Amino acid sequence: DIVMTQSPLSLSVTPGEAASISCRSSQSLLHSNGNNYLDWYVQKPGQSPQLLIYMASNRASGVPDRFSGSGSGTDFTLKISKVEPEDIGFYYCMQVLEISFTFGPGTKVDIK
């Protein structure tokens, strides 16, 4: 199975500042069609997960443009340009290239 790692595992951010989460996969997620099969999700306290980014860099509908995804192959990054208090929660990357799909361990984001 493809193993996903994330760093940092915990992040405390001042509102208005930028934040960045790294996700790495044990195998390349780049398909021969040119797409990277990597999604980003956030799970806010007491809620179900929400899709933020799919195929590494495509923002899901309704997701604020302060969220962006980048990367290719085995290294990916989720950036929040200006963190807002509502952004607290656990952020997960997930590879959807090979069955079994696998999530990263999650990054806890809270507000200073």
Place this chain on the structure above:
Amino acid sequence: EVQLVESGGGLVQPGGSLRLSCAASRFSISSYWMTWVRQAPGKGLEWVANIKEDGSQKFYVDSVKGRFTISRDNAKNSLYLQMNTLRADDTAVYFCAKSHLIGSNGDLQHWGQGTLVTVSS
């Protein structure tokens, strides 16, 4: 707005069975891959299984192979997870989810609220 509502969770003894259901509304599941994801108490997310639009392909995480069966009834707009030979480590909230893109088995844009399965004697 798209809605997914899970049901069927509860307390079951080790070795027992449960059948989870996920009722979809305001869209037709027949056009989408559907997925089950679980979350053990205080833990991260774990992909469990998914099923192709027409039910012709089904995939499972290794830990549930041979014990869980994913199925769907497109006429009833519902997804199911039959769970047999349950173990304590199956204790989790189980979410059903719908892919965003037609033909895609990732990009899980819509999720239900989850149903709690507790396996304990």
